[in-house]
Amino acid sequence: MIEIESVNEIYAQSFRDNWSLPAITDYISGAAVTYAEFAADIARLHLFFEQTGIKPGDKVALMGRNTPRWITVFMSTITYGATIVPILQDFTPTDAQHIINHSGSVLLYIDNSIWENLEFEKMPSVKGVVSLADGKLLGEHPLNEGRIERVLKNLKRSFRKRYSKGFNPADVDYPSMNPDDMAVLNYTSGTTGFSKGVMLTYRNLWGNITYGINSRLHYQGSRALSFLPLAHAYGCAFDMLVPLAVGTHITVFGRLPSPQLLLKALANVRPNLVICVPLVLEKIYKKQILPMIVRKPMRWVLAVPGLDKALYVMIRRKLVAAFGGEFEEVIVGGAPLNHEVEEFLHKIRFPFTVGYGMTECGPLISHTPWRQFVPGSSGRTLEGFMESKILSPDPENIPGEICVRGTNVMKGYYNNPEVTAQTIDEDGWLHTGDMGTRTSDGTIFIKGRYKTMILTSNGQNIYPEEIEAKLNNMPLVSESLVVERNNRLVALVYPDYEAMDRFGITHGQLPREMDNVLSELNKLLAPYERVDRIQLIAQEFEKTPKRSIKRYLYNV
Known part of the structure; x- marks a missing residue:
């Protein structure tokens, strides 16, 4: 210590x-x-x-x-x-x-x-x-x-x-x-x-x-x-x-971390800890693991008790080796990890954990070592450094805004006392703008951003990020954004052109394929979350330097 x-x-x-x-x-x-x-x-x-x-x-x-x-x-x-x-x-x-x-x-x-x-x-x-x-x-x-x-x-x-x-x-x-x-x-x-x-x-x-x-x-x-x-x-x-x-x-590393170059560097350096963003794991899952486990022979193996465990062990070994083979854990942060990817990594016992933070806390708010990590969470509030609370009548079950205070909370925004006062209240609580729940031991579960939450006419809260996470795992979808148009949910989708070439799908066939994607997506959603239609966009979404989609450009 x-x-x-x-x-x-x-x-x-x-x-x-x-x-x-x-x-x-x-x-x-x-x-x-x-x-x-x-x-x-x-x-x-x-x-x-x-x-x-x-x-x-x-x-x-x-x-x-x-x-x-x-x-x-x-x-x-x-x-x-x-x-x-x-x-x-x-x-x-x-x-x-x-x-x-x-x-x-x-x-x-x-x-x-x-x-x-x-x-x-x-x-x-x-x-x-x-x-x-x-x-x-x-x-x-x-x-x-x-x-x-x-x-x-x-x-x-x-x-x-x-x-x-x-x-x-x-x-x-x-x-x-x-x-x-x-x-x-x-x-x-x-x-x-x-x-x-x-x-x-x-x-x-x-x-x-x-x-x-x-x-x-x-x-x-x-x-x-x-x-x-x-x-x-x-x-x-x-x-x-x-x-x-x-x-x-x-x-x-000093260069753009494409998966191919990054995996080569990880094999060479053999780091004892890997700090990464979800995109790295999600790309490896979508490009390398998913195509393997959806093949018919593999689906048959996964359906047989005992054989499925052997397959998971093999995949885990390959994935651990790909990250250098000598790390204690992979810490994922910077953005939410796709639920499907997280569930699979947990199933094969890949040593990963998800942390939560923001620049305003330099950045860490919560983290749990992978052996104690609760799937679906963003770790436990840092004991001795930070405390957290949820602005909700039932913090464990009803999402509310996540507020934090403690050693890591910033001094404020430079030359901007008005916005500082809007963000940090009189009692020192930083209002994160994130919506979530919290268990009694301080473990945080994030639902989405307060500003992106959609409130339906019947009072249901919809978190677009959760729908996008499911949609981004679908075939032919590179990235997506769920928005509200005329009281209906519309999914803006930038297609995965590499996958189209791989499967021999033409541009003319793409709308019909997206109808199938929409049908499969809605099977995974609650009735009030269902998406009305998919709208294809020709170019990648415009992003911030941190690679977050500039949502405000598309909420029109």
């Missing part, structure tokens, strides 16, 4: 204790650094901040793909006492510039390819822009009179002078910050308008990090494959912050 109460001291202690161990490897290039080298890189950036006039509390923006240098900039900023502003690389140039200006960032680290599309003159607060690729200066504000350029030119010499006897474990010493100081300013990729700046404090980070350490999600010498966006709170906390706090070896 960890007893250190300062985030920066957790990292200082970790870097000293794990000095000679591997810290970060770039999967693409193979370049690697030890904790000693990583700590020296941080010290070099601290010296750069100091000499360029960056003060504790100043904002440093960071935008680019996952790389070891991205991690170095992030960790250097929070251990210096400045505030990091991670920006998802998928944000448009206009949105990125708005975030940089809204945050008041004075320094920007960015990928060269993204920088080409930004306009420096439209970001007046930024003193300088530095390349994430090679650390070179990309731009400097004229009023700064070339100070950053001079510091960068002489940085190696300055570092050797500062640490004339070499950089040693005793030199790793970071300021102890006020727990309520802002460490991260994370802009959400909200689906109903421009994103808000979530103020995460050192206390919020400490809660997530400490839970991860105490739960042994990562541990000294363990291996992690980081493939989720580190600019998002989920990947940031459990693919970076927790691993670096204990001496884990992080391999940074």
